[in-house]
Amino acid sequence: MYIITMKKNAPHLSVLALIARQSFGAVLLVLLITTVLRALAYQKTFSDALAAYNASPSLGFIDIESLFTSSGGTFAINVTRISLLLISFLLCRIFCERGSRCGYTLMRLRVTERGIFVCHAIYAAVIYLLFYAAELLLSYAVCLYYLQHAPAEYVGPQTLFLAFYRSNYLHSLLPLADIAVWVRNGFLYLALSLAAAEFPCRQRRRHFGGSILALCVCTLVFFIREIGDAFNSFAVIFCSLCCIASSIYFVFFKNHESDEETEGGEVL
Amino acid sequence: MLELKNVNKYYGHKRALSDITLSLPRGEIVGLFGENGAGKTTLMKSILAYHSFSGEITLDGDPITKNNIAKISFATSEHSFFSNLSADAHKTFYQEHFPKFSEKRFVALMDFFDLRHHTPLRSFSMGQKNQFEVIMALCQGADYILMDEPFAGNDVFNREDFYKVLLGILEPNETLLLSTHLIEEVSDIIGRAVLLKQGCIVGDITTEALEESGKTLMDYIKETHRYRSDRVSRALNDLRGEDSQ
Numbered sequence: 211m212y213i214i215t216m217k218k219n220a221p222h223l224s225v226l227a228l229i230a231r232q233s234f235g236a237v238l239l240v241l242l243i244t245t246v247l248r249a250l251a252y253q254k255t256f257s258d259a260l261a262a263y264n265a266s267p268s269l270g271f272i273d274i275e276s277l278f279t280s281s282g283g284t285f286a287i288n289v290t291r292i293s294l295l296l297i298s299f300l301l302c303r304i305f306c307e308r309g310s311r312c313g314y315t316l317m318r319l320r321v322t323e324r325g326i327f328v329c330h331a332i333y334a335a336v337i338y339l340l341f342y343a344a345e346l347l348l349s350y351a352v353c354l355y356y357l358q359h360a361p362a363e364y365v366g367p368q369t370l371f372l373a374f375y376r377s378n379y380l381h382s383l384l385p386l387a388d389i390a391v392w393v394r395n396g397f398l399y400l401a402l403s404l405a406a407a408e409f410p411c412r413q414r415r416r417h418f419g420g421s422i423l424a425l426c427v428c429t430l431v432f433f434i435r436e437i438g439d440a441f442n443s444f445a446v447i448f449c450s451l452c453c454i455a456s457s458i459y460f461v462f463f464k465n466h467e468s469d470e471e472t473e474g475g476e477v478l
Numbered sequence: 479m480l481e482l483k484n485v486n487k488y489y490g491h492k493r494a495l496s497d498i499t500l501s502l503p504r505g506e507i508v509g510l511f512g513e514n515g516a517g518k519t520t521l522m523k524s525i526l527a528y529h530s531f532s533g534e535i536t537l538d539g540d541p542i543t544k545n546n547i548a549k550i551s552f553a554t555s556e557h558s559f560f561s562n563l564s565a566d567a568h569k570t571f572y573q574e575h576f577p578k579f580s581e582k583r584f585v586a587l588m589d590f591f592d593l594r595h596h597t598p599l600r601s602f603s604m605g606q607k608n609q610f611e612v613i614m615a616l617c618q619g620a621d622y623i624l625m626d627e628p629f630a631g632n633d634v635f636n637r638e639d640f641y642k643v644l645l646g647i648l649e650p651n652e653t654l655l656l657s658t659h660l661i662e663e664v665s666d667i668i669g670r671a672v673l674l675k676q677g678c679i680v681g682d683i684t685t686e687a688l689e690e691s692g693k694t695l696m697d698y699i700k701e702t703h704r705y706r707s708d709r710v711s712r713a714l715n716d717l718r719g720e721d722s723q
Contacts, residue, residue: 313558317528
């Protein structure tokens, strides 16, 4: 399953393959389990609402955006949050030194440590994109399911379009014409990818990579926000920019000679 | 030839290596000895350019960079492999980064130590991990093989077998720098002993010279380190004296 063939003399590709070998299976498993859990939660909420409507139509039927704020929808969004944390954890543990000092081998490769960081960041970007795509596709599938199975009087030609403006969750996920939220999501995405790659670089130097933690908290708390909340967008962009700058500085510009002094001042 | 000229290394204000000058020609098995904290690991890390130092280290006349680092391999008791990967995954990866990787040697040594090819290395015992670490250093196709306490955690039979295999497989152009505390065990396989004390080279002798002098390696090391054979009895006497008071 993990066998990735590559051309000879492609050291960067071999590093990418090594990164994928260490995490891709686990990431797919997390995505699969959490997507199934969320789909089941939405389906149950919809079925319950339909049963209630059929029993007494006068009570009305749940609208599409309420599907995402109902108890089932809240459960699904919490599963998404856990999924993000798990995926970030899986990305961060690649090339961390646990039980062995793989950094010694990384330093002797044909690829520089900065090259390894870039490979790791690209891989993390692909995985976060996969996570985002799974989230978006599931939400879209839930909407399509609603359009097909909801009572006809609750479905119109604008239902889907309006849902992405009325639901804070859907709008945060696919902001349509809201450029500020697109920019916010873009910076958050870039920052998460870089921070996940930076974490093992810091860990190998006995530093703690707090950026990924800060960004995960930022995503969990601030990702779903009121439509038009400009302050939220700017705050998240600011936090993302700080983390991006910190990652780039640590990997590309920081002089790590001073780290040696923290090896305990002990002669080995 | 691996050459170190006036190499100094500081950790903060503490001097870890002091004016080290050393030449390692091809085809030698060199033992690197010294107490804990003498600077053996620091010396190896300096050779591998894992940290900064002052002075000059050259490999066949060139400074050690990404271009020639593949000529040096490293086995350490801290282990430098990827715990989540299997032995075969390591082989595939190393083949890409170390063009002279010897698959034949890899297969032979894996079979000799009866190590599993397809299970992640984290499931190996400590002894097996050490064996695998040494295997990767030997298979990389390096001209200079640095080993830092490679057998820590292996039983004596295992180590004896390994010494025999080592002598059997090393090519005439391969140099082995072996740092260990198992002085008597390796005294028969090394051709030269280098002694470090407090970051300085305090002894450098070939086994021929040792034989001519009629001393054993252990005697030579004790003499060079000015080992006081009565230190244990004096310490015990002191302790007994304290107890009786």
